[in-house]
Amino acid sequence: MNISFTASRHPKKKPEDHELSFGTRFTDHMLLMDYSLEKGWHDLRIVPYDNFSLPPSTTVFHYGQAIFEGLKAYRRKDNQIQLFRAKDNFDRFNRSARRMCIPEIERDSVLDALKELIRIEEDWVPSSHGTSLYIRPTIIATDPFLGIRASHTYLFFTILSPVGAYYPEGFNPVKIWVTSEYVRAVPGGVGEAKTAGNYAASLYASEKAQKEGYTQVLWLDGKEHRYIEEVGSMNIFFVINNTIVTPELNGSILSGVTRNTVIQVARKNGLSVSEKRISIDEICEAHEKGELSEAFGSGTAAVISPVGTIRYKDHILTIKNGVAGPISTMLFDEITGIQYGEKEDSFQWTEII
Template identity: 55%
Template sequence: MEEQSIQMNLCSTRKEKPDSDQLEFGKIFTDHMFIMDYSDEKGWHDARITPYEPLRLDPSAMIFHYGQSVFEGLKAYLTSEGKVQLFRPEKNMQRLNRSNNRLCIPPIDEEFALQAIKQLVAVEKDWIPRAEGTSLYIRPFIISTEPYLGVAPSSHYQFIVILSPVGAYYKEGINPVKIAVENQYVRAVLGGTGEAKTGGNYASSLKAQEMVADQGFAQVLWLDGVEKKYIEEVGSMNVFFKINGEVVTPALNGSILEGVTRNSVIKLLKHWNVPIVERKISMEELAKANKDGTLEEAFGAGTAAVISPIGQLTWNDEDFVINHGKTGKIAKRLYDTLTGIQYGKESDPFDWIVEVEEVEQLVR
């Protein structure tokens, strides 16, 4: 893509900002969004920041019919000194392009896309909530927009970034949740789209989640789609288990999404000299560890919750109560360290933080 600038068309009036204690995840959106178009003839072009408003799409736009779309999720954090920080955003851009490749969507310029996100966040800095545990959620996504009902890759796309101020994920601290092991439905299979971040993966997960929610479970533990034996993810998060002093997480296998938080957890554990291994792990192995008392902790890892401790797993009507239903030491240390780095309260030994400059320095 040829080097291009970002055109600015800012609102003349701004929306009223919500109180930090009234924020719900993904319910409120800022004044502006970023858009960039693609056509086979021009490539990616016409990058702009415009007022947040509904999109105009033809009813035959291919996104509505064949689901050719990808997305990402990351956050902007406000430090006590007033600095705006992003956490490993280059990893999200890299993953977006991996998803693009799987969905036959043209790659984006990762450096330019990150610059666009930084510029949009700088414009919307006043939307970043200041209360403890709050942040500005960033949702980049790409959709196919060509008006055509043939089954083929689209020749037109839009890359869009929207922002949403979000509250603390945990209203009363970091608390363990109850998880049901899913035996009927599967999230993804090898050769499918499980390793891409695309909407269809999430649509197919809703039925299982809806069913267990009625029974008081927060989410489901997904097993592999072939043998329904090996553990893959928990809800929309990567999952970790501490068994007999060693932390185990399912190895990436083509159907598991590689999470930025997952990667960060692994790096932190190695930095702390905590034994960590990526490999296959079956429910039979987990059941045995629970029975002999060596299943010490379990937790999910993802952008929204950072670390979500698992206090109970239910499999074939048997309840595995983990660590007496309490948050484990490893999960708590990971949560405190990751959020400490994100909010600028702890040192950043891995150079994970990217600061957002003032908007005057970014406008071109």
């Protein structure tokens, strides 16, 4: 598929690395592509970053037929730029598309276009450790139609954002609040798809948690409200009796690319990993017995985020005296070392642009 390019006539001032937060600044250009029943996916183009003009009747506004991904590009010490597990992210993007009745994209063509976009925006990729270029591919339904059915037209777009740390705490442990009142996803639903509605469903409980001084919500299963699923922006891991335990994928938990990265890196370093159904009561019991030594989340945005406090009803679990543990620290160092090209990538996850 040919890629056309229209250069921005009004380039923006690029921020200094120390000015970066997460997801507030955007580069000069974006990637677009259209879909129709007659043409399929077509008109792949790089254009200036700008607003969209859509009718008030556009399907995505009313029925939430939208998917997205999150991945990153990193500047290495040798000044080359590399992607991390981009093919895996776009494979998951297509799985989300299937679940949401959205036509799949041709992965390799879109990846080639993304690489070209990053080459054009090369100066936007920050260089300090802990910074990166966040990549947000998205598809929205664009039919101007109020009937409930899958749209016949779609817009694919990808925007880029130079970012710093996702959490203000950085790598310092965060506090998470367990809700047994609200649910994010249920069996048979769309919890494993990276679709907009999943995140809208999480906002109310997240607001309550933040008012109580907690960074994120830890969700329980939607049926029994007992079994741990995931945190709002991360998959979750616990270290119990020297085994890393994480909830097994069950159709309502997002299959995190970083989750899979953690599991593979941990096993390569000789650590035991168990993917299983685990209840919040088991976590409380392990903490009471002194068997819970660490907890941490994993995700593209934060990579590894140690958890220092978990609140569940009247239980407040302080883990590792509120400091990062050796396993989460090792995993963070190993994974970011691969992402920045500082450690050998024996998994072949990276690709220099």
